[in-house]
Amino acid sequence: MLREAYASARSQVVASLLTVAVVAGMCVAVLLTSARTAAAQQAVIAHIDALDTRSIVVRADASAGISTEIIDQLQTVRGIAAITALGPPTDAHNAGIPDGTAVPIRPLYGAVTGLTDPHSSVGPGAPARPPTAIASPLAALNLGLVDGQGGLLTEDGEGVAVTVGLRVPAYLAFLEPLVVRPVTVDWTGDTLDAPPVTVLVVLATSPAEVAVVTRLLNGLLAGADQSKIHLETSAQLAAVRAVVNGELNTYGRGTILGILATSAALTSINLLALVTMRRRDFGRRRALGATRMLIVTLLLTQVGILAVTGVAAGITISVITLNATGNITPPFTFIAAVSITAIIAALLAALPPALIAARRDPLHELRVP
Amino acid sequence: MTSAAVPLLAASGLKFSYVVDNPIIDNLHVEFPRETVTALTGRSGTGKSTLLYILGLMLRASSGYVLYDGTPVNTLSDSGRARLRARHFGFVFQDAALDPTRTVLDNIVETALYRGQSRKDAITQAHALLERFDVQLRASHKPGQISGGQAQRIALCRALLAGPAVVLADEPTGNLDPATAQLVVSALRSHAATGATVIIATHDPNLASSCDQHVSL
Numbered sequence: 357m358l359r360e361a362y363a364s365a366r367s368q369v370v371a372s373l374l375t376v377a378v379v380a381g382m383c384v385a386v387l388l389t390s391a392r393t394a395a396a397q398q399a400v401i402a403h404i405d406a407l408d409t410r411s412i413v414v415r416a417d418a419s420a421g422i423s424t425e426i427i428d429q430l431q432t433v434r435g436i437a438a439i440t441a442l443g444p445p446t447d448a449h450n451a452g453i454p455d456g457t458a459v460p461i462r463p464l465y466g467a468v469t470g471l472t473d474p475h476s477s478v479g480p481g482a483p484a485r486p487p488t489a490i491a492s493p494l495a496a497l498n499l500g501l502v503d504g505q506g507g508l509l510t511e512d513g514e515g516v517a518v519t520v521g522l523r524v525p526a527y528l529a530f531l532e533p534l535v536v537r538p539v540t541v542d543w544t545g546d547t548l549d550a551p552p553v554t555v556l557v558v559l560a561t562s563p564a565e566v567a568v569v570t571r572l573l574n575g576l577l578a579g580a581d582q583s584k585i586h587l588e589t590s591a592q593l594a595a596v597r598a599v600v601n602g603e604l605n606t607y608g609r610g611t612i613l614g615i616l617a618t619s620a621a622l623t624s625i626n627l628l629a630l631v632t633m634r635r636r637d638f639g640r641r642r643a644l645g646a647t648r649m650l651i652v653t654l655l656l657t658q659v660g661i662l663a664v665t666g667v668a669a670g671i672t673i674s675v676i677t678l679n680a681t682g683n684i685t686p687p688f689t690f691i692a693a694v695s696i697t698a699i700i701a702a703l704l705a706a707l708p709p710a711l712i713a714a715r716r717d718p719l720h721e722l723r724v725p
Numbered sequence: 726m727t728s729a730a731v732p733l734l735a736a737s738g739l740k741f742s743y744v745v746d747n748p749i750i751d752n753l754h755v756e757f758p759r760e761t762v763t764a765l766t767g768r769s770g771t772g773k774s775t776l777l778y779i780l781g782l783m784l785r786a787s788s789g790y791v792l793y794d795g796t797p798v799n800t801l802s803d804s805g806r807a808r809l810r811a812r813h814f815g816f817v818f819q820d821a822a823l824d825p826t827r828t829v830l831d832n833i834v835e836t837a838l839y840r841g842q843s844r845k846d847a848i849t850q851a852h853a854l855l856e857r858f859d860v861q862l863r864a865s866h867k868p869g870q871i872s873g874g875q876a877q878r879i880a881l882c883r884a885l886l887a888g889p890a891v892v893l894a895d896e897p898t899g900n901l902d903p904a905t906a907q908l909v910v911s912a913l914r915s916h917a918a919t920g921a922t923v924i925i926a927t928h929d930p931n932l933a934s935s936c937d938q939h940v941s942l
Contacts, residue, residue, distance in 0.1 A: 357838065359844070360835075360838050363827065363831065367824075367826035367827055368826065636822075637824055637826075640818075640822050640824065641835075641839075642783075642807065643781075643783055643810070643816060643818075643822075644810070644811065644816065644835065644836050644839060644883075645807050645808065645809075645810040645811020645812070645814070645836060645839035645840060646807060646811070646838075646839045647803070647804040647807040647808065647839075648803060648804065648807075649804065650807075650838075650839065718783045719778050719783050719784050
């Protein structure tokens with residue numbers, strides 16, 4: 357059957373080349389369109405994500421009643437990627453520059469999850485043991501710390517050693533210029549002794565988790581003085597992100613479906629023309645003993661061979677084009693899905709012409725007028 | 726059921742009409758025994774080819790039966806009739822009906838696919854038949870590159886491949902010179918001698934008179 361289908365395909369050069377070209381064109385159009393759509397989608401989403409769609413920020417007075425206890429409570433919650441808890445700020449300036457710019461120093465409570473964890477967020481030049489305070493590059497610039505380290509003098513007159521190397525993630529950028537003093541809380545459960553938290557930043561694992569985490573956080577904060585707490589979420593931004601992402605996905609799917617449908621229609625028209633032109637051939641086959649099922653199988657096998665050839669050509673052309681133009685190459689699973697879908701679309705498109713061919717009346721086609 | 730007394734192919738009470746109330750074949754009873762060459766004769770339009778196609782299970786009679794080895798076969802399903810055609814019937818059409826896009830050899834072995842015969846075996850048999858009909862040098866040619874007489878001999882090779890029990894031939898010598906026509910007739914006669922039945926629709930009185938049996942329509 358495979359040999360006969362292959363031989364039939366070879367004997368009908370124009371129709372075969374047209375089918376291969378349509379299927380190849382289908383793959384090229386889908387892959388190039390989807391790659392461009394995916395790239396545009398990634399860029400748009402990246403822009404939205406840059407606006408910080410996953411964070412929940414709680415600002416509170418020191419007397420609001422939020423303590424480091426909340427860190428332990430949040431660490432068991434699913435859907436949270438990072439927790440940063442800071443204590444009340446104290447202004448400090450470079451001890452070597454009496455009139456220098458003051459920058460707030462904040463206690464950083466640990467061990468906390470997140471990029472500001474003193475054991476993970478310090479730069480490669482930082483000492484193995486955490487220093488008294490760590491400054492971000494921006495804070496170091498404001499403080500005039502030119503050597504990457506130095507001493508600070510707080511407004512209370514306390515001297516604090518400082519090193520530069522704190523990497524501040526985007527979701528904590530609003531705290532810049534940032535200088536933190538890592539504090540290991542030796543708290544035994546006595547709420548009265550637990551240090552107060554004045555800034556709590558919770559980063560959800562995804563924008564979709566923001567609403568759930570916010571509800572949970574509100575529950576945990578229920579015992580605190582609500583008049584001294586201000587909670588900001590990015591829920592609206594997350595909702596916008598979901599809508600934009602959904603719209604782009606729908607557009608991408610619609611485009612791909614449109615291409616598949618158009619290509620399937622072209623394949624079907626091409627095969628209908630072929631079947632019409634070769635009706636005598638199918639009539640002869642029927643007269644010589646080919647069953648209807650065999651005729652259908654033969655035509656579908658023929659189209660299958662051409663579709664596989666077209667898919668191979670289309671993917672090769674697409675990957676070369678995408679690489680040459682610097683576009684994103686879709687993942688293997690997507691390419692495999694497009695290939696299978698293209699072959700199925702071609703086979704489905706071939707089915708009506710195959711059924712028509714199988715119903716050719718042998719006598720009508722063979723009798724000489 | 727298979728015995729010498731039962732004709733290999735028979736028509737019983739066969740009736741067929743293209744136009745209502747004007748049957749072209751009406752209550753036909755005829756038997757086609759083994760080892761027999763039968764001529765179907767009659768003027769044009771009397772239903773020779775129609776009867777041939779009804780006997781070949783390509784056309785369904787309005788009523789009556791086609792019996793193969795004593796069993797009614799015209800009532801089989803479409804696929805059942807197609808399989809019977811592929812395995813036990815050979816056809817020589819009026820104009821050879823070869824596929825112009827395939828080689829002569831491909832045309833001959835095409836039916837192997839329909840009867841589930843190995844292609845290798847079919848090719849071996851096809852080469853023997855091509856040699857027998859003196860067209861072995863045309864095996865790789867396309868039908869457009871051979872003469873009408875050669876095409877008819879190729880059609881005969883296709884019909885005789887795998888030794889069918891029934892051979893139906895529609896004007897098989899119509900396009901042939903006398904010598905080739907004689908070659909074809911003797912090949913059909915030889916085939917009938919193997920236990921098959923051969924039915925020829927013809928206008929040629931010489932051919933008809935040389936047949937074992939004569940059915941006039």
